[in-house]
Structures are given as structure tokens and as C-alpha cells.
């Protein structure tokens with residue numbers, strides 16, 4: 001008997017619940033709770049229709065620890081899957097400690113008033129989770145998440161030492177909107193408009209926002225202009241694989257997307273501070289989110305593929321070797337299965353898989369963990385069987 005509680009009924013939360021409902025031999029009771037209960041009910045109805053599985057739903061404000069604790073104590077989940085927003089990570093971790101629940105998320109904590117990506121706030125919970133005998137699994141989406149598991153898999157099976165790691169994230173899909181983001185627009189735009197950063201020889205090197213770019217070839221897709229940006233898993237991966245000399249993250253953007261982004265920034269709509277509008281306080285980026293297409297509604301006409309993977313160079317038995325491990329995911333297939341597009345799908349499937357690893361005892365331990373600290377093998381097997389098959393190219397040209 002494993003009860004699991006999902007918080008957040010957005011694109012990712014919807015996929016997670018679909019995937020949990022496909023694995024009821026492990027997830028015997030499922031609850032979806034979010035700020036807006038009606039969104040949870042829509043997901044529950046769809047899941048009931050597709051798989052005949054009953055999902056409980058509830059309203060919860062995840063910024064409010066006592067409210068969370070009351071819900072956790074009432075439902076008594078063994079694991080809480082946090083797919084609300086990164087702002088809620090710490091309140092949900094606090095509530096887990098108070099109610100005796102384990103924790104899993106897909107994005108590191110961010111303070112609302114500062115777009116800052118680092119694990120320090122959540123790593124600071126290490127002793128508390130250890131003392132409570134509870135597990136917190138951080139960053140178990142695709143990137144972060146699957147990319148950390150890919151790196152751990154490469155380190156376990158293909159390398160004595162990993163030296164160079166490039167995570168490459170391509171969305172070659174078309175949603176047929178002039179501008180839309182693939183996950184929460186506020187979180188997405190905060191991330192992309194940051195300064196770039198990568199790790200080299202023990203130091204973090206800062207670049208201008210999207211300053212460094214080059215075309216990269218993606219399998220079955222072809223060349224796409226790819227931009228270096230900072231991504232949170234770089235921080236944990238260079239800590240957990242100290243032989244890494246350089247670690248970078250690349251993401252593709254189309255010219256149309258970048259032009260819109262530039263205009264949004266230039267006219268002040270990406271601002272995250274409060275402004276006064278006719279006597280009312282508004283945060284421009286939150287207002288922008290309200291007028292942009294909802295990422296949850298992009299799926300229907302989305303065609304094309306995502307392609308995300310790790311390109312690694314290092315040493316095995318004294319010889320240099322390269323290794324590229326990746327998944328290609330079809331937006332259309334994701335939509336047909338779950339009603340959501342590929343970016344929500346590629347995040348939700350690893351989140352379910354991490355939950356599956358924990359509840360079947362394949363990943364265990366008291367404390368706070370990043371996914372690459374666990375055994376990658378059972379995860380790789382389960383994630384492939386759950387809709388994200390992976391492919392590998394050994395000793396190919398990494399282009400990077």
C-alpha cells in the first residue's frame with residue numbers, strides 16, 4: 001500500500017497523475033491537490049475515463065505550511081510529489097518534515113523576489129531529513145532529473161572519469177502560436193533571461209544572456225541553433241562527479257521566440273518586481289503569464305519532437321571515449337496519451353519514475369538527494385518502459 005500525493009495541477013502534474021494511474025500496483029492511492037481544485041477534478045475525470053482509476057482531489061495553498069500539514073496528516077501519503085512552482089519547495093519540505101512524509105520535486109527552490117537558481121536552500125535540509133529518517137529527492141524531471149540519471153549511468157557503465165559534460169536540450173516542435181512557453185511562463189522567462197553560466201576547471205564562468213551559441217545536430221531533427229545557459233543540475237553534477245573539468249547546458253530557441261523575448265524584456269514585461277498600476281500593485285511577468293497561452297493548452301496542435309540528452313567525453317581504461325545518451329519525444333504522442341505536450345510529458349514521466357524507484361525500495365536513504373546519487377539502472381529500465389526510451393551513441397562526434 002503506497003499512498004502518493006501530487007501537488008500542482010498544471011501540465012506536469014497532469015502527466016504525473018496519468019503515469020501514476022498507469023502503475024497502480026505501486027501507487028495504490030493517489031491524491032491530486034492544488035490551489036484551484038476544479039483543475040484537479042478535470043484531471044481526475046480524464047484519468048477515470050482512460051484507466052478506470054479513482055483519484056482523490058483537494059484544494060491546498062502550498063505556501064501555507066499548516067494547511068499542507070493538515071492535508072498530509074489527513075491523507076497520510078508516503079510520498080509527496082511537488083510539481084507546483086519552485087516558490088513552494090521549502091514550505092512543502094517543511095510540511096513533509098512535520099507530517100512525516102517523503103518528498104520529491106522537479107525544480108530547485110527559487111525565492112519569489114529574486115530569480116536565483118541554486119540548491120543551497122534545499123541542501124540545508126539535509127540534517128533535518130536525515131534525523132527524521134525521511135527521504136527528499138530533488139530535481140526529478142527531465143532536466144534536471146533524467147539528465148542526472150543519464151550522467152550517473154554513463155559514469156557507472158562507460159567511464160572511469162568523466163571530463164566534459166554537455167547537456168543538450170532541443171525542442172523542435174511547433175505549437176503554431178506566435179509566442180508561448182512550454183512550461184509555466186513566469187518560471188521559464190525568469191530562467192532564460194538570466195546571465196549564462198558554465199563550469200570550467202573548478203570555476204563558474206559567467207556570460208551574457210544567450211551570448212554563446214552554435215548549431216548542434218540533433219538525431220532525427222538536424223541542426224538547430226543552441227544557446228548556452230545556466231541550468232540547475234550543473235551545480236549538483238559537478239559536485240557529485242568531481243572529475244568533471246567542464247560542464248555546460250545548451251538549449252535551442254527559434255528566431256521568432258528570441259525576438260518576442262527581446263521585446264518582452266525591452267518593454268519591461270519580464271520584470272519580477274511590483275509596480276503600481278492605477279493604484280493596484282502588479283508584477284509585470286505575472287500579468288504577462290495571464291495573457292500568454294496556457295502551456296497546458298498547447299498540446300492539441302503541437303507537432304514535432306523534443307530531443308534532450310547528455311554528450312560526454314572522458315576516459316575509460318586509459319583511452320579517451322565519447323558517449324551520447326538521449327531521448328526523442330513526440331509532442332503528438334504525448335498529447336494522445338495524456339492530453340499534454342512533450343515538455344510536460346518529459347518532465348512528468350521521470351517524476352513518476354523517481355516516485356516508483358522510491359516506493360519500490362530501489363532508491364532509498366535518509367536525507368536530501370539529487371537523482372545522480374542513486375543507482376541509475378532500475379530508473380533507466382523503468383523510464384524507457386514508461387514512454388521515454390533512450391538511445392546511445394558511443395565514440396561518435398559530439399560536436400562540442
Ligand code: NDP
Nearest residue numbers: 008009010011012035036062084107141142143144183184
Ligand atoms: P503550471 O504553471 O502549468 O502548473 C503549476 C501548478 O501549481 C498549477 O496548477 C498551480 O495552480 C499550482 N500552484 C501554484 N502555486 C500554488 C500554490 N501556492 N499552492 C498550490 N498550488 C499551486 O506549471 P508546470 O506544470 O509547467 O510546471 C510545474 C513544475 O515543473 C514547475 O516547478 C516547473 O519549474 C517544473 N518543471 C521542471 C522541468 C524539468 O525538466 N525538471 C521542466 C518543466 C517544468 P493554479 O492552477 O491555481 O495556477
